[in-house]
Amino acid sequence: MLGLNRKDTTLLIAVAILTMFAPIILNPFPVDSAMAQFNAGYPDLMQRFVIFGIFAIGFNILFGLTGYLSFGHAAFLGVGSYSAVWMFKLLSMNVLPAILLAVLISGVFALVIGYVSLRRSGIYFSILTLAFAQMSFNLAYSVLTPITNGETGLQLSLDDPRILDGAGSAGSLPVTNLFGLEMRATETVNLGPWSWDFSAGYYVCALIMLAAFYLSVRIFRSPFGLMLRAVKSNQQRLNYTGLNSRPYTLAAFVISGMYAGLAGGLLASMDPLAGAERMQWTASGEVVLMTILGGAGTLIGPVLGAGFIKYFENIFSKINDNVLHTWFAVLPDGIEDFLVTIVHPFVGKGWHLTLGLMFMLVVIFLPGGLVEGGQRIGRLFRRRKGKQTDAEADASKTPAE
Amino acid sequence: MGILEVKGVNKRFGGLQALGDVNLSVTENTCHAIIGPNGAGKSTLLNCLVGKLIPDSGSVMFDGQSVLGRKPFEINQMGISRVFQTPEIFADLSVLENVLIPCFAKRDGAFRMHAVEQVSSEAELRDMALHMLEDVNMADKRDHHAGTMSRGDKRRLEMAMCLVQKPKLLLLDEPTAGMARADTNNTIDLLKKIRDRRDITMCIIEHDMNVVFSMAERITVLAQGTPLVEDTPDNIKGHPKVREAYLGEAQV
Structure with a gap:
């Protein structure tokens, strides 16, 4: 289907089903239950899942296929956000032109930065991209204040021109929309003790992510994708085989930069403000973690990694001492306090510690990321099933003999 | 006029004259071997042909066009393919x-x-x-x-x-180095098959004299960066200069 083989089609359909039903799947616990704090099905977080999924999918096209580790991809995310907000300020609150401009501008940025950075490979390439990203971050903070609004961040204001639909907004700030459909519009469905939020913004992001995912599958299976994998495997052989690796890597860099810009544009479309901290090196590092954690070079890995990290960031960080005390309340006082003290550094503000440990475990025991973990479990089941059928076959043979 | 014409090529690495005034002419659709003791400059010469190294002076013409200053991928697109000493795949x-x-x-x-x-x-x-x-x-x-x-x-x-x-020209850098006997024989058979089709020029660097004498129609002997002799395999076998280069004068 859609020019994909059966395995990829199945994967695409699975991802489509998961994203479409995410509001239900991510809210498995009734609202009043103690477990409700593990529910991740609120619009803000779900939007983050898919937007950072797009960011990681794009990063994976560069890092997973060519092996070039960019440490400055957040720059494109930030550029995308700024472009989108400017579009909201100048043209219209419709998200479509904003997203298009975000992709376009970040593509131009990626072309310039990639052209220079790709003259080197390995660690030098990483350092060059990091330098460019930090440069963009610092410029956005200082010299470029007229464009970026410096520390405060770029926001909408009442006196923005908004050529196309500026007239309607009297008194209050307008909201982003897609041809009239407001991004913040949310339909809440209550079923028994459960409550599910279906947000327009989430579904716009989810559909765009599906399209982005489909495109990345096509790139992975294309001759272009094959050449990118060849770059990673043996660039010298590629050059002596009559292929010029430079335009291939540059194209991959620009494509992944545009994915990052798309993610940035979507972030701004959901919440129309853009700050320089979006370009900081920690943000660049985060997408590297997402991709490696999920499985670099795999199709679905980056999306899993993005979901995993965003879940931790938003859910684990909310578990504070009070929550811990209620969990362990049934235990005797001394043990309760002891357990709370033990768990305390790993949750709440300490969620980074848990994430770091998880990351170390994955890198050491599952170098292929979460995807490899899934594959191993899958193989384990298949082997067991295989043994069972063997045993059954043996059993059915014996009486006959 | 051969398909590959190397004229007066020099290459110096610091104080070492790796190639000194090398001339080589390879006739189309033949198999030409380059032999010589270790450090004779065989691989350096090959690297100059595929664009990995640029000679300090001299000219390398392939099929009527100069290859000097072109990138490896451009030279490959002209019709030169190379097999490396350690397989590059x-x-x-x-x-x-x-x-x-x-x-x-x-x-x-x-x-x-x-x-x-x-x-x-x-x-x-x-x-x-x-x-x-x-x-x-x-x-x-x-x-x-x-x-x-x-x-x-x-x-x-x-x-x-x-x-x-x-390719029009296939460069082979020690194609049987580090191979088991059976693999070597298979490789020789394969190379002979290619040679006998007469639609490809081969230039081969090799240490294994079995391979060289069963494959090549012309042999160039390099020593210390300069060609000693160029002749047919039969004439090379007993050539005193070749013995000298390989074994040293005392043993002749």
């Missing part, structure tokens, strides 16, 4: 994919943005690659992970990758 890809890549390079040139087409729908190139794999007896290994194969298999794969491009 795409170790992370499958055997079939390894052979498909040069097919794409041959058809589409040095760069084409073919991100929407799918590799699986390129039936013509796939057939071409599979035929090539049959030629080198590797069709059954087409889905193998290239990096996990034996050295002999890697070498055959590398040759398949070069041959599928139908």
